[in-house]
Amino acid sequence: MRRRDPLSEAINMLRQDFPGKSRSWIRRAILRLGDVRELKSGLYLVEGRRELGDWKPLYQVWFSEREGKWYCTCYFSHFGFARQRDICTHVAAVMLYRRYKKALEKAERRRVYVAEGEVECRGRLSANGELYAKPAVERLDLTFYASPKYKILVVSDVKRIVVKCNGLEVLELEGEEVPLATAKFLVERWHGR
Ligand SMILES: [Zn+2]
Incomplete structure (x- = not known):
């Protein structure tokens, strides 16, 4: 990316x-x-x-x-x-x-791959692309801290998107091919703008 x-x-x-x-x-x-x-x-x-x-x-x-x-x-x-x-x-x-x-x-003309998913991770999330993460729950209560689940969005140059938690693979997603402009739009919407 x-x-x-x-x-x-x-x-x-x-x-x-x-x-x-x-x-x-x-x-x-x-x-x-x-x-x-x-x-x-x-x-x-x-x-x-x-x-x-x-x-x-x-x-x-x-x-x-x-x-x-x-x-x-x-x-x-x-x-x-x-x-x-x-x-x-x-x-x-x-x-x-x-x-x-x-x-x-x-x-x-550039095209990228986009995937959304949900992942549980207590620590650092990473992916083979640009990763956006937000808590999967509306309110951050004790349940969240006990098992922190995140909604994620990844924009990548490759179709096979791999998400890692503390360096360990926790999720694999198949990216959907879109023009770069579409990916930017999806990221903005993701941020709630
Ligand atoms: Zn000249």
């Missing part, structure tokens, strides 16, 4: 794709992320930032299918001559934007 959030995942993907790039290159790409506007797939506008050394209010970034590479208007001089240069951080920002968008879509 615990995974990188989509932005961290996108930053990580960019780092892996460009292992030779400096921390500052990555940092500038992150700073520019909010300045990217997608016109269509393969064509973007990136707002200039004076503090990052930009001299234009807007840069156009596009992908040349023919050459299989990215271009930015900052690669060209006032006279239209292409300058030989490294991948600029406008292009880096677009690459980050695309990876972020993909990571967000993947997170939305």
Whole structure:
């Protein structure tokens, strides 16, 4: 259940794709992320930032299918001559934007397993996923303390959900596959919100 959030995942993907790039290159790409506007797939506008050394209010970034590479208007001089240069951080920002968008879509499509049950445990409950537990009785009286029963909800990445009490398996449940958004809704309802 615990995974990188989509932005961290996108930053990580960019780092892996460009292992030779400096921390500052990555940092500038992150700073520019909010300045990217997608016109269509393969064509973007990136707002200039004076503090990052930009001299234009807007840069156009596009992908040349023919050459299989990215271009930015900052690669060209006032006279239209292409300058030989490294991948600029406008292009880096677009690459980050695309990876972020993909990571967000993947997170939305993600499916998890949810199971509810009841378990008795005097001690620490755990499970192979996110575990939510509350007393199975309305009022905490002596009966509860004598044999503490809990209602549990588990959200897991795996179908076979195992609940443990003090490290010992006490319950096995078959999870129901649902989209992550549904699982979040079930958890909120579980908390009585
Ligand atoms: Zn550029």
